Amino acid sequence: MIRVxxxxxxxxxxxxxxxxxxxxxxxxxxxxxxxxxxGGSTPRRTYELLTSAPFRELVPWQxxxxxxxxxxxxxxxxxxxxxxxxxxxxxxxxxxxxxxVHPMVCDRSPQEAAVEYEALLRGFxxxxxxxxxxxxxxxxxxxxTASLFPGTSVLEEQKHWVASVYVAEEGLHRLTLxxxxxxxxxxxxxxxxxxxxxxxxxxVLKEAQDPHNIPARLIKPIDGGLLWLVDRDAARLLxxxxx
Numbered sequence: 001m002i003r004v005x006x007x008x009x010x011x012x013x014x015x016x017x018x019x020x021x022x023x024x025x026x027x028x029x030x031x032x033x034x035x036x037x038x039g040g041s042t043p044r045r046t047y048e049l050l051t052s053a054p055f056r057e058l059v060p061w062q063x064x065x066x067x068x069x070x071x072x073x074x075x076x077x078x079x080x081x082x083x084x085x086x087x088x089x090x091x092x093x094x095x096x097x098x099x100x101v102h103p104m105v106c107d108r109s110p111q112e113a114a115v116e117y118e119a120l121l122r123g124f125x126x127x128x129x130x131x132x133x134x135x136x137x138x139x140x141x142x143x144x145t146a147s148l149f150p151g152t153s154v155l156e157e158q159k160h161w162v163a164s165v166y167v168a169e170e171g172l173h174r175l176t177l178x179x180x181x182x183x184x185x186x187x188x189x190x191x192x193x194x195x196x197x198x199x200x201x202x203x204v205l206k207e208a209q210d211p212h213n214i215p216a217r218l219i220k221p222i223d224g225g226l227l228w229l230v231d232r233d234a235a236r237l238l239x240x241x242x243x
Contacts, residue, residue: 001225001226001227001228002205002227002228002230002235002238003227003228003229003230004230004231004232004235004238005229005230005231005232006231006232007193007231007232007233008042008045008193008194008231009045010231011042011046011191011193011229011230011231012045012046012048012049013049014229015043015046015136015189015191015229016046016049016050016055017055018134018189018227018229019035019046019050019055019059019134020050020055020058020059022035022133022134022186022187023035023058023059023060023063023064023133023134024058024059024060026133026134026186027060027063027064031063032063032064032065033060033063033064033065033133033134034064034065034067034124034131034132034133034134035064035065035066035067035132035133035134035135035136036067036068036069036132036134036135036136036177036182036185037066037067037068037069037082037086037136038069038082038136038137038138038146038191039068039069039070039071039072039082039085039086039138040082040138042138042191042192042193042194043136043138043191044085044089046136046191047085047086047089047090048089048090050090050094051089051090051093051094056093056094059094061094061095061096061097062095062096062097064096064100065100065101065102065124066086066091066096066100066101066102067102067121067132068082068083068086068102068103068104069135069136069137069146069176069177069182070082070104070146070147070174070175070176070177071083071103071104071106071147071174071175071176072106072170072172072173072174073106073110073113073164073172073173073174073175074106074172076105082104083103083104102120102124104117104162104175105117106173106175110164110166110173110174110175111164113164113175114160114162114163114164114175115162117162117175118160118161118162121161121162121181122161129184130161130181130184131184131185131186132184132185132186133185133186133187134185134186134187134188134189135177135182135185135187135188135189136189136191137182137188137189137190137191137216137219138190138191138192139190139192139197139200139201139204139216140200141196141197141199141200142200143200143203143204143213143214143215143216143217144215144216145190145215145216145219146176146177146182147165147167147174147175147176148165148176148178148179148215148216148218149165149167149215150212150213150214150215151212151213152165152167153165154176154178155179155211155212155215155218157178157179157180158178158180159180160178161177161178161180161181162175162176162177162178162181163175163176163178164176179215179218179219182219182221183218183219183220183221183222183224184221184222184223184224185221185224186221186223186224186225187221187224187225187226187227188219188221188224188225188226188227189226189227189228189229190216190219190226190227190228190229190230191229192228192229192230192231192234193230193231193233193234194231194233194234195233195234195236197230197233197234198233198234198235198236198237198238199237200214200216201228201230201234201235201237201238202237202238204216204217205228205238
C-alpha cells in the first residue's frame with residue numbers, strides 16, 4: 001500500500017500516529033511492543049513528534065522494546081550513529097526503560113558485533129522466528145534500505161538474522177538486520193521524502209526490477225503488512241506515470 005502525504009511534516013505525523021496505534025495494539029494483544037528504528041534524516045521528525053502530546057502519552061513506553069534496523073560502525077558519539085540520532089530526537093525524552101533499549105554496538109570487529117546482536121535477538125524472541133511488531137525503513141537513492149546495499153553478499157543471507165557489510169563508497173562497515181528477518185515483521189513501513197527520492201521510488205515499485213540492484217525490492221513481509229509513507233515530492237514520478 002502507498003500513502004502519499006503532502007510534505008515531510010504530514011508524513012511524519014502519519015508515521016507517529018501509526019507508531020502509537022501499533023504500540024497500543026501490540027501491548028493490548030501480547031503485553032509488549034517491539035520496534036526496529038530506522039536511521040537517516042527522514043525519520044527524525046517522526047521521532048520528535050513522538051516526544052510531545054498526544055503521542056508521548058499514547059505510546060505505552062513502559063512496555064516498548066527498541067531495536068535498530070542497522071547501524072554504522074562508528075563511535076557512539078559520532079553524528080553518523082543511528083542510535084545517537086534516535087536518543088537525541090526521541091529516547092532521551094520519553095519514559096522507555098533503558099534496559100529495553102537495544103542499540104547495535106560496534107565496539108569490536110563488525111563480524112563479532114553482528115554475532116552479538118543476533119544472539120541478543122535470539123535470546124529476546126526465544127524462538128526461531130523473530131517477529132517485530134513494527135520495522136521502520138528508509139530508502140537510499142541507490143535503492144538500499146537498512147544496510148542492504150546493491151551488489152553486497154548480505155542480500156543473499158537467509159540463515160543469519162544480523163550481518164556485517166562493508167560499504168566501499170563510505171569507507172566503513174555497517175551492521176544490518178537481514179531481509180529474511182525484516183520480512184518476518186508484522187508491519188514494515190518505508191518513510192520516503194524529497195524530490196531526490198522520486199526516481200528510485202518509481203524504480204522500486206516496478207515489478208521487473210532486480211533486487212540485487214535495488215535491495216529495497218527484497219522487502220516483502222511473509223505474513224505482515226507493507227506500507228509506503230511518501231510525500232508528494234517523492235511521489236511526483238508516480239503521479240506522472242499514472243497520468
